[in-house]
Amino acid sequence: xxxxxxxxxxAILGLIIAISLFLAGGYLWWRHKRSQLQFIEPNExxxxxxxxxxxxxxxxxxxxxxxxxxxxMTPASTNQLQNNINKKLNGFxxxxxxxxxxxxxxxxxxxxxxxxxxxxxxxxxxxNKSISMTDMYLDSTDSSENVGQIHFSLExxxxxxxxxxxxxxxxxxxxxxxxxxxxxxxxxxLLPDKKHRLETKIKRRTLNPRWNETFYFxxxxxxxxxxxxxxxxxxxxxxxxxxxxxxEVFLPLCQVDFAGKQSFWKALKPPAKDKCGELLSSLCxxxxxxxxxxxxxxxxxxxxxxxNGKSDPYVKVWLQFGDKKVEKRKTPIFTCTLNxxxxxxxxxxxxxxxxxxxxxxxxxxxxxxxxxNELIGRILLAGKxxxxxxxxxxxxxxxxxxxxxxxxxxxxxxx
Numbered sequence: 001x002x003x004x005x006x007x008x009x010x011a012i013l014g015l016i017i018a019i020s021l022f023l024a025g026g027y028l029w030w031r032h033k034r035s036q037l038q039f040i041e042p043n044e045x046x047x048x049x050x051x052x053x054x055x056x057x058x059x060x061x062x063x064x065x066x067x068x069x070x071x072x073m074t075p076a077s078t079n080q081l082q083n084n085i086n087k088k089l090n091g092f093x094x095x096x097x098x099x100x101x102x103x104x105x106x107x108x109x110x111x112x113x114x115x116x117x118x119x120x121x122x123x124x125x126x127x128n129k130s131i132s133m134t135d136m137y138l139d140s141t142d143s144s145e146n147v148g149q150i151h152f153s154l155e156x157x158x159x160x161x162x163x164x165x166x167x168x169x170x171x172x173x174x175x176x177x178x179x180x181x182x183x184x185x186x187x188x189x190l191l192p193d194k195k196h197r198l199e200t201k202i203k204r205r206t207l208n209p210r211w212n213e214t215f216y217f218x219x220x221x222x223x224x225x226x227x228x229x230x231x232x233x234x235x236x237x238x239x240x241x242x243x244x245x246x247x248e249v250f251l252p253l254c255q256v257d258f259a260g261k262q263s264f265w266k267a268l269k270p271p272a273k274d275k276c277g278e279l280l281s282s283l284c285x286x287x288x289x290x291x292x293x294x295x296x297x298x299x300x301x302x303x304x305x306x307x308n309g310k311s312d313p314y315v316k317v318w319l320q321f322g323d324k325k326v327e328k329r330k331t332p333i334f335t336c337t338l339n340x341x342x343x344x345x346x347x348x349x350x351x352x353x354x355x356x357x358x359x360x361x362x363x364x365x366x367x368x369x370x371x372x373n374e375l376i377g378r379i380l381l382a383g384k385x386x387x388x389x390x391x392x393x394x395x396x397x398x399x400x401x402x403x404x405x406x407x408x409x410x411x412x413x414x415x
Contacts, residue, residue, distance in 0.1 A: 150170050152232065153166045153262060155261040155262070163216070164217075167186050183204050187199050191229040191231050248268060277300060279377075279379065280297040281394075287352045290350055296346075297343060299315075303338075303377065312366055313334055315330065317360055362381060363378040
């Protein structure tokens with residue numbers, strides 16, 4: 001009798017193990033299928049429908065752009081598109097280029113007559129945004145280093161609400177390889193969406209590449225484009241190591257006239273060599289109540305100060321009148337990160353007649369439990385003798401635009 005019970009127990013145990021192995025295998029297969037799917041859900045900050053991006057074919061050597069087929073959007077085709085999107089979500093399709101599906105109501109197509117005639121309400125909405133995409137991603141600092149130029153064009157299809165980007169060529173790029181050449185390619189993003197990236201093909205052993213590739217950004221009403229920044233980042237491809245950054249360009253689309261096709265030659269900006277990192281902050285001054293407000297939004301690429309390759313950053317701010325320190329504020333400490341999001345605002349009482357004499361000493365620190373806290377980097381925001389041209393301009397913009405929030409990135413300086 002005991003042997004029968006033992007055999008039954010062993011049989012049940014074997015059955016449980018078999019079921020567990022079956023479920024584990026199914027889960028691993030599902031993860032494998034999901035990893036092959038380059039589908040990215042829309043960001044939470046999208047105000048309207050999600051969008052789809054499609055990398056188009058290369059332009060032929062003759063320079064003629066590819067013809068985009070016109071497909072009428074009937075209710076049946078819309079349902080079919082949604083079914084295809086649902087299949088992608090379930091992991092049944094593998095895409096070479098990412099696709100974001102739209103679940104909201106399709107927007108009405110705009111006529112060409114609307115190109116130079118956006119409504120006043122749209123303009124006001126874009127103006128009233130306290131933190132615009134332009135301010136968040138543009139760096140106004142000048143660089144004397146020449147890292148080449150990039151040629152591209154922009155066009156907007158009002159009928160199909162599609163932005164057409166053509167990455168044409170590069171010129172006088174710096175050599176990154178021992179052979180005296182580079183293997184350049186361009187990475188394309190529409191900020192603030194950093195997850196969704198498109199890339200051109202790699203051009204081997206050249207400093208003057210010709211990409212001649214077209215990208216379609218579909219489902220973008222003209223109003224939505226006003227809050228986007230086109231980011232073109234040129235890299236040098238390395239097979240056995242990390243790709244080297246050659247240079248980048250930021251173009252706010254609110255500055256582009258989409259009434260016709262626009263062509264641009266833009267000087268590439270070299271990657272930041274300052275290893276201290278960057279700080280995004282905003283300034284606002286209200287003369288009526290003499291309140292100066294500094295908002296520390298976030299930092300990126302901070303210098304690692306700890307053994308684990310991270311830091312425990314916080315920000316210390318001193319209000320100064322000349323060389324005299326008057327008032328100190330601090331943010332909370334953010335542990336084990338090089339890209340903290342502070343979102344802290346500090347208000348100071350500064351009379352209008354003294355606003356040009358005062359300054360804000362902003363120090364990003366690394367907290368240590370044992371020993372003295374270390375300085376990661378700092379900036380001095382001031383109307384005169386700031387820590388750099390960017391900091392001085394930020395202060396002057398604040399004075400010239402009272403009651404408005406002025407946002408700007410700053411590169412942190414070492415001690």
